[in-house]
Amino acid sequence: MEKFILVIFGASGDLAWRKLMPALYTLHQQKLLPETFKVLGVGRMAMTDETFRAKTIDGLSQFVPKSKYSDEDARNFATNLHFQSMDTSEVNDYAELKTRLESLSDSLACEANYLFYYATPPLMYTTITHHLKAHNLTCQDSGWKRVIIEKPYGHDLASALELTKELSQAFAEDQIYRIDHYLGKETVQNILVTRFSNSIFEPLWNHNYIKYVEITSSEALGVGSRAGYYDTAGAMRDMVQNHLLQLLAIVAMEPPTTADGNAIRDEMVKVFQSLRKIKEEEVPQYVVRGQYTESQIHGETIKAYRQEDGIAPNSKTETYMAMACYIDNWRWSGVPFYIRTGKRLPTQVTEIVIHFKSNPHRIFAQKDGLTDAGNQLIIRIQPDEGLLLKIGMKVPGAGFQVDKVGLDFHYSSLTDHYIPQAYERLLCDCIQGDSTLFQRNDAVEATWKFVQPIIDAFANPRKNPIYGYAAGTWGPERANQLLAKDGFEWRYPCKNLASDGVYCEL
Ligand SMILES: NC(=O)c1ccc[n+]([C@@H]2O[C@H](COP(=O)([O-])OP(=O)(O)OC[C@H]3O[C@@H](n4cnc5c(N)ncnc54)[C@H](OP(=O)(O)O)[C@@H]3O)[C@@H](O)[C@H]2O)c1
Numbered sequence: 001m002e003k004f005i006l007v008i009f010g011a012s013g014d015l016a017w018r019k020l021m022p023a024l025y026t027l028h029q030q031k032l033l034p035e036t037f038k039v040l041g042v043g044r045m046a047m048t049d050e051t052f053r054a055k056t057i058d059g060l061s062q063f064v065p066k067s068k069y070s071d072e073d074a075r076n077f078a079t080n081l082h083f084q085s086m087d088t089s090e091v092n093d094y095a096e097l098k099t100r101l102e103s104l105s106d107s108l109a110c111e112a113n114y115l116f117y118y119a120t121p122p123l124m125y126t127t128i129t130h131h132l133k134a135h136n137l138t139c140q141d142s143g144w145k146r147v148i149i150e151k152p153y154g155h156d157l158a159s160a161l162e163l164t165k166e167l168s169q170a171f172a173e174d175q176i177y178r179i180d181h182y183l184g185k186e187t188v189q190n191i192l193v194t195r196f197s198n199s200i201f202e203p204l205w206n207h208n209y210i211k212y213v214e215i216t217s218s219e220a221l222g223v224g225s226r227a228g229y230y231d232t233a234g235a236m237r238d239m240v241q242n243h244l245l246q247l248l249a250i251v252a253m254e255p256p257t258t259a260d261g262n263a264i265r266d267e268m269v270k271v272f273q274s275l276r277k278i279k280e281e282e283v284p285q286y287v288v289r290g291q292y293t294e295s296q297i298h299g300e301t302i303k304a305y306r307q308e309d310g311i312a313p314n315s316k317t318e319t320y321m322a323m324a325c326y327i328d329n330w331r332w333s334g335v336p337f338y339i340r341t342g343k344r345l346p347t348q349v350t351e352i353v354i355h356f357k358s359n360p361h362r363i364f365a366q367k368d369g370l371t372d373a374g375n376q377l378i379i380r381i382q383p384d385e386g387l388l389l390k391i392g393m394k395v396p397g398a399g400f401q402v403d404k405v406g407l408d409f410h411y412s413s414l415t416d417h418y419i420p421q422a423y424e425r426l427l428c429d430c431i432q433g434d435s436t437l438f439q440r441n442d443a444v445e446a447t448w449k450f451v452q453p454i455i456d457a458f459a460n461p462r463k464n465p466i467y468g469y470a471a472g473t474w475g476p477e478r479a480n481q482l483l484a485k486d487g488f489e490w491r492y493p494c495k496n497l498a499s500d501g502v503y504c505e506l
Contacts, residue, residue, distance in 0.1 A: 001034045002144075003110035004431060005101060009088055009128055010119035011041025011052070015150065020119065021056050022063045023423035028077045029068065032428055038104045041083045042097070052083035067418070088120060088128050094135045101137070111143030115430060118149050125149060126166040133170035140175075148177045148430055151242055152233065153439075156455060157448040164441055177430045178439040182243040184422030187381045187411070189437070191250045191352070192264070194379065194387065201377070202255070204356065206331045211374060212488050213337045214353040215247050217381075218345035222292065222303070222471070223319070227310030235289075235321040236458070239341040241451045245272065246439075247381075248337055251352055252327050261436030265443065272446035276326040283457035283464050288479045290320030292344040295470035302344065302471040318458075318466055319343040322479035324486075338483055340490070344471040349493045350381035367395055367403040376491075384497040385419060386410040406498050 006024075008016050027033050041052050057074045064074075084100050086093035105112050116132065118125050129147070132138050138145050147167070154160025167176055182188055195201055204210070217239060223230045230238060249268040256263035278286050294304040306313050320342030327337065356375040366373060378388040388408040395401040411419055429437055457464050467476035474492060483489055492500050 001032075001432060002113055003034050003037055003108050004113040004115055005038040005040055005104050005108070006115045006117060006427075006431075007040045007042060007097075007101070008117045008119055009042045009124070010117075010121075011039075011083065012043035012045050012047070012055075013119055015119045016041070017055075017059045018063050019421070019423045020117070020427070021059055023421055023427055025060050025064055025074065025077045026068055026421070026424050027428055028080075029070075029073050033431070036108055037080055038108060039081050040100065040104060041081065042086055042088065043083075044085065044087050046085050047083045049082045053078040053081050056081055065418075088124050088131070091131050091134070094131045094137070098135050098137060105143075112145075113143040114145050116145070116147045118147065122150070122152055122155075125163060129166050129170045138170040138175070144175075144433070145171070146175050146177060146430060146433070147171055148179055148426075148438075150179055151181075152237060153178055153242075153444050154448060155232075155237065157445075157452040160444060160448045164445070168441075173441060174435065176441070177426075177435055178441075178444060179426060180242050180246050180439055181422040181426065182246050182381075183437040183439075184424075184426040185381060186419045186425070187379070187385045188247065188250060191247075191379055192259075196255050207333050207335045209356055210335055211355045211357045212335060212483075212486070213248075213251060213355065214490060215244055215251070215337065215339040215351075216353075216490070216493060217244060217247075217341045217350040218348060218474075218493075219341075219343045220345060220348045222344050223305065223308050223311065227308060231311050231315055231317050234317040235319060235341050235343075236451060236455060240321055240323065240339065241447050244339045244341060245447045245450070247350075247352060248325065248339065249443075251354075252332060252337070254331070259436075261434060264436055265440050269440065269443050269446060270329075271327060272443055272450060274327045274329045274332075275446075275450045276328050277450065278454055280453050280457040283454055286324045286482075287454055287457075287464070288320075288322045288476060288482055289318035289458070289464065289466045290322075290342065290469045290476040290479070291315075291317070291466045292319050292342075292471040293468040295472050297472045304471070305343075316458075316461055316466060320345075320469060320475045320479070322475060322482055323454075324482055336486060336488075338488075338490070340475065340479060342469075342475050345474055346472055347493065347495055349383065349495065351491075351493055351497075352379040352381070353377070353491050354379075355488070364392075364394075364400045364402045367401050370402070370404060373402070378491070378493075378497065380497045383495055384410060384412070386412075386497050388497050408498055410497065 057078055060074045084097055086097055154163050249271040252271045253267040256267045292305050295302050305311060305319050306315050322340035325337045354377040358373040376390040380386050386409045388406050390404050390406050392402040393405045395403050426437060467478050469476045494500055
């Protein structure tokens with residue numbers, strides 16, 4: 001691996017502190033980074049290299065898993081860290097940045113391989129790009145130059161296109177790494193392996209055998225300290241436009257010809273392009289929005305969203321969204337993909353449920369209370385990562401009665417079950433120039449084109465109301481009706497993959 005300098009704009013922020021530095025530390029500990037490299041943190045705060053190192057070590061001791069943390073390794077890692085105090089909106093500060101980078105390159109005795117990581121508020125992304133270009137810091141005459149863009153990639157279609165335009169004036173597409181950290185998750189990548197390395201699933205993976213698909217990503221926490229950002233984004237921009245649509249594409253894509261980055265991303269883009277457009281007037285039929293209201297959980301009062309610090313008392317931002325999507329292609333004709341996400345739901349879980357159709361003719365009685373005879377494959381992204389296949393089995397004893405049982409695999413049962421964090425994988429890939437798990441421009445554009453009419457419809461709350469749901473419940477009743485009108489129902493997942501139940505975590 002070539003030596004490089006990683007420049008983190010926003011190095012004093014939450015993302016760098018909780019995710020990026022722990023990921024880099026772990027890569028360094030596992031010897032997945034070159035022997036020598038440099039991280040140049042950038043922020044407005046006045047900090048020396050030493051203060052930055054001490055602050056980083058403090059963060060590592062909190063956010064690196066206990067089994068991986070050692071003081072010695074942290075100190076060793078920190079020798080590679082430096083800090084440059086600058087205002088990224090101030091053009092003159094870039095000359096100093098350039099000088100600093102040249103001096104660090106000299107000390108590494110390497111070509112000017114620079115990886116710029118944008119971890120500032122997103123409004124800064126175009127400004128930083130513009131100034132880097134103006135200072136000739138994006139040109140690849142000597143060494144490579146890459147840029148990682150954190151989400152959100154635009155606030156709407158127009159701003160996403162604008163950002164693309166600005167980036168493309170400074171970087172070629174293969175220098176741009178748009179991050180969606182869900183793609184960095186081991187369990188998300190395992191969906192590809194489950195589908196395309198086993199011969200038993202793919203023949204059934206279509207409208208002939210699959211009734212519907214559910215994708216859930218729930219959080220038990222409320223808006224927390226992210227009020228300023230979240231109230232301008234909501235569940236649609238924060239989760240659906242990016243993470244949930246990425247999961248949908250991985251579940252629905254055609255087999256790529258190879259595991260090559262572009263082959264996989266070509267197939268994902270085709271899914272986005274095949275999503276049936278939801279016109280503004282159709283939004284109430286396909287989309288349900290919700291916002292959490294005050295409730296009592298275990299005797300504790302949980303504040304309503306509108307009572308949270310930093311949230312307007314009349315906020316019209318959704319903290320919950322459920323949606324029925326259709327993919328208009330040969331494989332998925334008529335199969336609904338229901339996606340849902342929300343804050344203050346009963347538990348934090350991300351999973352995909354594939355509901356297979358029942359047999360055409362039933363010859364056995366079902367055990368009392370068993371309503372759905374179809375098989376289910378549950379792909380658990382987090383927590384209790386694994387797979388669960390629900391099948392019918394004979395209830396022991398006289399006659400033939402069928403009950404459903406689960407065949408499950410849990411990552412935790414692997415001997416070495418450390419699951420690398422998404423940012424470890426993504427940073428490592430980017431440093432090696434592998435963009436497979438990053439979003440291409442055409443994918444981002446296609447997802448924004450799909451969601452934009454829905455976002456536009458939200459501007460009319462009389463036609464598209466936000467339904468209240470008590471904090472700690474699975475969202476508004478209206479979201480159940482979204483499935484019930486098709487004769488289906490949501491699974492109610494628990495922390496434990498094998499369990500389900502409406503109130504299991506309360
Ligand atoms: N936190 C997460 O878990 C998370 C997850 C996914 C995506 N993201 C995205 O990552 C980005 C950063 O998020 P964050 O949570 O780390 O935000 P944050 O805690 O508010 O940190 C923002 C950083 O940007 C720096 N900054 C702001 N204005 C600047 C300027 N004019 N010049 C130089 N530095 C400036 C701040 O440093 P100074 O104040 O010292 O300048 C700070 O280091 C955002 O786009 C966010 O949407 C974050």
